[in-house]
Amino acid sequence: MNERQLDYFKKKLLAWREDILRESKDTIGNLQGQSLHLADPADRASSETDHALELRTRDRQRKLISKIDAALRRIETGEYGYCDETGDPISLGRLEARPTATLSLEAQERHEKREKVHRDD
Template sequence: MSSVENLIEYRPSDDEPFMNSRQREYFRAKLNGWREDILRESRETLDSLQEESTNHPDMADRASSESDRSLELRTRDRQRKLIAKIDSALKRIDDNTYGYCEETGEPIGLARLDARPIATLSLEAQEMHERHEKVYRDE
């Protein structure tokens, strides 16, 4: 069985030391896979946008096409920002700060990292941050 297959079957557990080498490799593989999926989708989107004919004689077709193109470009911009967050998480794995809250220094938690591998805040710090934002947004 290859190391990639081992990582696919492996699930981080609270019964082992937090952010041990196996957990770091698990999250590295997860982040790299996510990054590759986004880049592949982005290439497919670019290909389809380039293939699409931009010469629509009907105004409704042109408007629909421009609306679709605008949505695709916004999606690509969000994906570009997500790639930057993934790259940042990979850098944190390399410097052994991955998995620890940027505000408290406490472990973020394996379940949260598995669900959102780019997380930089523990659930408690994230909730506090969101409450703080809501207070200022409501004023």
């Protein structure tokens, strides 16, 4: 992967990270601004369900941020774009679709097949 491509993915990852952080700040503001002291039990239950869903989404995004940070570290160390399992280059199309990918498409497919076999036991 050349420097221009690495720079492109670095900017993409940084922008993605900033979007997630901005959304998280908005969520915190919304959750703090809303009151769960609703008189109607159905309204309160609906509000609590919405809050729980939002918090679950934020937790998933928190985990995604750690993957983004790991990808940024791999860019800095020169390991970005190479499969952790085989050492082969990961296709640009795969990285475009999933910039945090650590496995080539073939290695990912093998990994998922192994997971499925072990999960069915």
